[in-house]
Amino acid sequence: MRAILYLSSFFIMLSFFSCKNDVASALLKGEQVEYNFTNAELSERFVDEGLVSQFSLISNNGGSEAKIEALYIGSQDRIKTDTIILYLHGNSPSMNDYWQLTVDLANVGGKHNYGVMMFDYRGFGNSEGQSESIEDLVADAEACITWLEARGLTKDRLAVYGYSLGAMPAAHLAAEQSVLEIEKVVLDAPQTTSTKLLQDATGLSLSGSTVTSFDYNIPLVIQDYDNYLLWIHGTEDKTASFENFKYVYDRYDNPKKSSAELEGVGHSTAIEMGFPAYEALMLKFIRQ
Amino acid sequence: MKPLAKGETRVAVDLGGPVVGFPIPMSSISAARGASEKLSVFGGFHATTLAYNALQFDAGVNYSLLETNKWKPGISGSLILNPIIDLRVGNSSIFPETAFNFYWLLKDRHVPFIGLTNWYDIAKGAVELEKGKLMHPALYLGYNYEGAKWIFGIEAKWLNFNKTLMIPQVEYTSIGGKGAAGVYFKAAYRIFKK
Numbered sequence: 001m002r003a004i005l006y007l008s009s010f011f012i013m014l015s016f017f018s019c020k021n022d023v024a025s026a027l028l029k030g031e032q033v034e035y036n037f038t039n040a041e042l043s044e045r046f047v048d049e050g051l052v053s054q055f056s057l058i059s060n061n062g063g064s065e066a067k068i069e070a071l072y073i074g075s076q077d078r079i080k081t082d083t084i085i086l087y088l089h090g091n092s093p094s095m096n097d098y099w100q101l102t103v104d105l106a107n108v109g110g111k112h113n114y115g116v117m118m119f120d121y122r123g124f125g126n127s128e129g130q131s132e133s134i135e136d137l138v139a140d141a142e143a144c145i146t147w148l149e150a151r152g153l154t155k156d157r158l159a160v161y162g163y164s165l166g167a168m169p170a171a172h173l174a175a176e177q178s179v180l181e182i183e184k185v186v187l188d189a190p191q192t193t194s195t196k197l198l199q200d201a202t203g204l205s206l207s208g209s210t211v212t213s214f215d216y217n218i219p220l221v222i223q224d225y226d227n228y229l230l231w232i233h234g235t236e237d238k239t240a241s242f243e244n245f246k247y248v249y250d251r252y253d254n255p256k257k258s259s260a261e262l263e264g265v266g267h268s269t270a271i272e273m274g275f276p277a278y279e280a281l282m283l284k285f286i287r288q
Numbered sequence: 289m290k291p292l293a294k295g296e297t298r299v300a301v302d303l304g305g306p307v308v309g310f311p312i313p314m315s316s317i318s319a320a321r322g323a324s325e326k327l328s329v330f331g332g333f334h335a336t337t338l339a340y341n342a343l344q345f346d347a348g349v350n351y352s353l354l355e356t357n358k359w360k361p362g363i364s365g366s367l368i369l370n371p372i373i374d375l376r377v378g379n380s381s382i383f384p385e386t387a388f389n390f391y392w393l394l395k396d397r398h399v400p401f402i403g404l405t406n407w408y409d410i411a412k413g414a415v416e417l418e419k420g421k422l423m424h425p426a427l428y429l430g431y432n433y434e435g436a437k438w439i440f441g442i443e444a445k446w447l448n449f450n451k452t453l454m455i456p457q458v459e460y461t462s463i464g465g466k467g468a469a470g471v472y473f474k475a476a477y478r479i480f481k482k
Contacts, residue, residue, distance in 0.1 A: 021339045027457060091457065191456075196416045200454040203424050204407070205414040207379040210342045210372065239456045247417045 024214030028131050028165075030124030031093040037071060042100055045107045045275065051075055057147055059122065061139035066122040066129030068140050070147070071095055073106045074115030080152025083286060084115040085159045086144055088137075088166030090189075094125030098163075101270055105161070108282045119144050134216040137169035138176070145179045159184040159286055164240060164267065167191070168216040174229075175221035184286065185225070188232040189267050192244045193217045200241060219248040228256045230285045234265030234272065258285065289432070290391045290399055291352040291364050292322030297479040298439070302332075304472030306447060307461040318346070326352040343373040348385070361390040370407065383407045383424075399432040399441075424448055426467075432474070441474035 035054055039046045051074055059068045074082060085105050089098045095118050106116045121140050122129035131137055141160070148158070160182050162170025167190030174182040191197055194208030194215050208215060222229070231249050235242045242261070249259060260281050265272045273281075292298065299319045305312035318332030327349060334344035348368030356362030368385040387405035394400070405426050412420030430443030449467040453460070461469040 021341070023340065029457075193416060197456065199415050199419075201456075203409075203421065203448045203451050203453060204381070204383065205409050205411045205420055206372065206381060207374055207377070209376040209379060210374040211340045213376055238454065241454055244417055 022132075022213060023211040024132070025130075027091065028121075028123065028214075029091060029093060030121065030127070030131070033094040033096055033125055035069070035071075035094070035126065036096060037099055041096075042103055045100075045104055047073055047103050047106060048112065051112060057119070057143045059140040059143035061133075061136050064129075064136070064139075066127065066136075066140070068119055068122055068127035068129075068143060069095070069125055070117065070119040070144055071102070072115065072117050073102060074112055076151060079115060079148060081157075082115040083157045083159065084117060084148055084153055085161050085286075086141065086148070087116055087118040088141055088160065088162040088170050089118060089120075089124075090164030090166055095120050096125070101163075104270065104275060104278065105282065108279045108286075114286070117144055117148060133214060134168055134172055137165075138172050141169050141173050142179055149180055153180065155180040155183055158182065159186065161186040161188065162190065163188040163270075164190070168218065171218040171225070172216065172221050174227070175224040182225070182227065184228045184230075186230045186232065186282075186285065187218070187245075189234065189237055189240045189269055190218055190231070190245055191216075191240045192219055192248055196244060200244070218245075219252075222248075222252060222254075226254055226256065228285070228288060229254060229258070230281075231257070231259040232262070232269050232281070233259075234262045234267065234269050236264055237267045239267040289350070289364070289389050289401055289403075290356075290362060290393065291326060291350050292320055292328040294322045294325050295480070296322040298476045299479065300332075300439070300474055300476035302472055302474050304443070304470060306468040306470045308455075308458045316344075316346075320350075337372070341375045343375060344370070346370045346385075350389075356391060356393050359392065361392055364389045364391070366405075381411060383409060397434045399434055400430070401432070402429045403427075421451060423450060425450055430472075437478050439474070439476040439478070441476075443472045443474070445470040445472065 037052050053072045055070055056067050057070050059066050087102050102116045102118050106112055106114055120127040121131045121137050123131045158180055160170050167187040170185055174185040198206050198208050233242050233245055262273055270278050302316045303313055305314035314336045316332045316334040320328055320330035322328050329349050331347040337344035346368055348366055350364050350366045352364050354363040366387040370383040370385055373380045385407050387403055389401055389403040391399055391401035407424040409422055412422050426445050426447045428443055428445040432439055432441035446463055447468045447470050452465055453468055
């Protein structure tokens, strides 16, 4: 009988102490870092370091405030005239991992041709708090748009670029009421829904809410978006299924949609396709 | 697995799961009883799933189809129900399961076994983007040491070997790009044996 008691106690304690677990908290992998946005960290294509600024913003998700860290590449004085790309990064620890990619975007069409803004979601990099919902990520992006709008950005010069994890808030931001209406959005290597993520991992018809309250649904929300959308995806992506988003894209009724379906390319789309092809793709999209 | 003797009752703890560098520690506690010479009934509760805010149970029967005799394997078949209830929003699923087990009893305490199990996704239409499948098979191979009171076992499984799984940002072990490999450990205690 003692064995039964021991075993039962172990399981009751295990269940009691860990009943608030959420798979999202394990998958959203931010960590504190020392930011290093210098040319020394770049291997190709550089910036005028005097035009790089790193600063903090306050993000507010329905009263849940967090101080988040942001980066702007370009002259802040030209926000009122430049085209600006707001870059929503993927699920790496911090902005450091996307420094070269954002510098590349700033250099599309010529050195510092576009202003580029990037930020760390709450709980990523040195941003405070913890990302627990898609609304948290969207609120952090909204804080950046608010900052840009206060410096003169208008909706016709804004493009929102969501890579991997960033495609989730980018799609939600585009479809929902934003501070500035989103007229151009790029979804680069996107997932589809939280439920599909679990179903691809298990093969079973389980709802995403079985393991997480982090609920997102790109196929659903983009039905409410009818402006320019560019979908970029590698056919060999092992992190976000190409076939899944292809299914969504093919059924997405929007005459302003376009795609770059990259044969043989994996999850690191921009890097794998090479800068000349990437630059041409981005120029064509932004200039339309 | 090997059916229990009539009147025998066991409680067991299972620990293990798909290998992602290490086996995911999915844990469950279960009880089984030999209802007759051929039929055992059992039920289990999955603690790790509860830790993620979902209730998962299993309940089933195991029937002896053929007794083992020296090197000739014993064969048993199992019918199992696996309900899963999501405690966040209340979604529920139930997955019927069948299994065929081949086992040997060597020197009265060594029990190697192999088998094929299959989960049936009767709600496969609920899989998004029209990609649901009815059959979710797994092959397994293992060994139990059956002492007078305690039973210890280890088992390797090839889960979902008929499909390619996609688990983002996790290095899981597949075989030929199909399914996922899992490792499981068991400790069971005989409460009494008739």
